[in-house]
Amino acid sequence: xxxxxxxxxxxxxxxxxxxxxxxxxxxxxxxxxxxxxxxxxxxxxxxxxxxxxxxxxxxxxxxxxxxxxxxxxxxxxxxxxxxxxxxxxxxxxxxxxx
Amino acid sequence: xxxxxxxxxxxxxxxxxxxxxxxxxxxxxxxxxxxxxxxxxxxxxxxxxxxxxxxxxxxxxxxxxxxxxxxxxxxxxxxxxxxxxxxxxxxxxxxxxxxxxxxxxxxxxxxxxxxxxxxxxxxxxxxxxxxxxxxxxxxxxxxxxxxxxxxxxxxxxxxxxxxxxxxxxxxxxxxxxxxxxxxxxxxxxxxxxxxxxxxxxxxxxxxxxxxxxxxxxxxxxxxxxxxxxxxxxxxxxxxxxxxxxxxxxxxxxxxxxxxxxxxxxxxxxxxxxxxxxxxxxxxxxxxxxxxxxxxxxxxxxxxxxxxxxxxxxxxxxxxxxxxxx
Numbered sequence: 001x002x003x004x005x006x007x008x009x010x011x012x013x014x015x016x017x018x019x020x021x022x023x024x025x026x027x028x029x030x031x032x033x034x035x036x037x038x039x040x041x042x043x044x045x046x047x048x049x050x051x052x053x054x055x056x057x058x059x060x061x062x063x064x065x066x067x068x069x070x071x072x073x074x075x076x077x078x079x080x081x082x083x084x085x086x087x088x089x090x091x092x093x094x095x096x097x098x
Numbered sequence: 099x100x101x102x103x104x105x106x107x108x109x110x111x112x113x114x115x116x117x118x119x120x121x122x123x124x125x126x127x128x129x130x131x132x133x134x135x136x137x138x139x140x141x142x143x144x145x146x147x148x149x150x151x152x153x154x155x156x157x158x159x160x161x162x163x164x165x166x167x168x169x170x171x172x173x174x175x176x177x178x179x180x181x182x183x184x185x186x187x188x189x190x191x192x193x194x195x196x197x198x199x200x201x202x203x204x205x206x207x208x209x210x211x212x213x214x215x216x217x218x219x220x221x222x223x224x225x226x227x228x229x230x231x232x233x234x235x236x237x238x239x240x241x242x243x244x245x246x247x248x249x250x251x252x253x254x255x256x257x258x259x260x261x262x263x264x265x266x267x268x269x270x271x272x273x274x275x276x277x278x279x280x281x282x283x284x285x286x287x288x289x290x291x292x293x294x295x296x297x298x299x300x301x302x303x304x305x306x307x308x309x310x311x312x313x314x315x316x317x318x319x320x321x322x323x324x325x326x327x328x329x330x331x332x333x334x335x336x337x338x339x340x341x342x343x344x345x346x347x348x349x350x351x352x353x354x355x356x357x358x359x360x361x362x363x364x365x366x367x368x369x370x371x372x373x374x375x376x377x378x379x380x381x382x383x384x385x386x387x388x389x390x391x392x393x394x395x396x397x398x399x400x401x402x403x404x405x406x407x408x409x410x411x412x413x414x415x416x417x418x419x420x421x422x423x
Contacts (some may be wrong), residue, residue, distance in 0.1 A: 027357060034269055038268075041266035044256075045259065046257055049259060050200060053203070059209045060252060060255045060256070062177070063213060065201050065204035065205065066296075068200060069185050070289055071289065074239055075213070076197070
């Protein structure tokens with residue numbers, strides 16, 4: 001193996017590591033943040049659809065009940081998130097990686 | 099073009115009688131007419147002395163007249179059953195129970211009854227092509243009038259829901275990195291499709307109510323009834339559904355001038371009080387009194403109904419919507 005080849009191999013590895021580091025430090029948390037935000041919006045949607053789950057009567061829950069057969073995943077994760085969530089701060093805190 | 103006429107008013111003022119009589123008048127004028135009753139007690143059956151069901155059925159003995167009786171509670175039950183069926187087909191067994199509780203809850207909220215009724219109203223309106231005139235004998239004031247104000251409110255609600263859903267899907271799509279499949283996709287989202295369908299229904303109902311419907315309120319010459327009417331007028335005005343006229347029912351008949359004695363005196367006094375109230379009604383509300391109907395000795399049914407129909411001064415052609423330019 002020539003010196004040039006070894007330098008090239010080293011640079012390739014370094015590049016991969018750097019990209020990984022960049023992804024781990026910046027890109028991934030950013031995507032995670034977007035996803036968390038999406039989940040939050042979805043929670044708001046679910047809450048608006050089924051406020052009676054928390055004892056708040058809604059004029060449209062009769063209609064939104066029709067959505068339930070299509071909301072399997074959403075409903076399940078929504079319930080889980082509602083259980084898990086101690087406070088808004090706690091959830092928002094997840095977004096920051098220290 | 100089918101025209102829809104609604105009769106509303108406090109419980110027990112004679113809405114069924116008035117709407118049946120009006121329907122009869124329309125049928126006599128050669129219009130294909132349908133009476134829709136939403137009173138769970140179903141007094142239409144008593145007026146015409148025959149049974150009606152959930153589907154329109156011709157009224158025996160009258161040409162061009164059909165009737166249908168809607169039972170909102172049954173509607174709610176049917177809706178629940180249908181959703182349960184879909185649920186069992188779509189969801190895993192573990193989820194069914196969980197979601198079932200939610201379903202049950204949704205069908206016991208105070209709005210469920212009204213929503214079911216509203217659904218049926220819209221259905222009747224959609225399938226009304228066979229009739230020239232559809233007369234709604236609505237159940238007592240509060241719920242039904244609020245019901246008619248619903249489309250606007252519901253449309254706004256659905257709009258908000260759709261907006262939220264769209265935003266969350268959008269974010270999910272953005273959160274998908276590289277060729278990872280996003281957790282939700284906008285295209286063909288069944289939730290958005292369902293909401294859209296609902297929204298169109300509300301729009302349809304709102305349009306029909308504003309453009310092809312006429313509202314009448316029935317009242318008796320007593321304080322309670324007058325006050326209730328004043329509230330109903332406000333509700334309908336707020337919903338932008340102007341009332342075409344008032345029908346004053348159950349007026350006391352005046353005795354002959356030569357008649358004396360306790361009975362006659364009582365009647366005369368009553369008639370006087372009622373005349374005052376009638377004047378009050380005419381003066382206070384800016385909606386015209388389109389008919390006054392005297393109390394009948396017997397229950398109104400059979401040929402007496404035709405009698406009452408004669409008392410109604412709502413011109414049949416007048417029942418249609420005002421063409422505002």
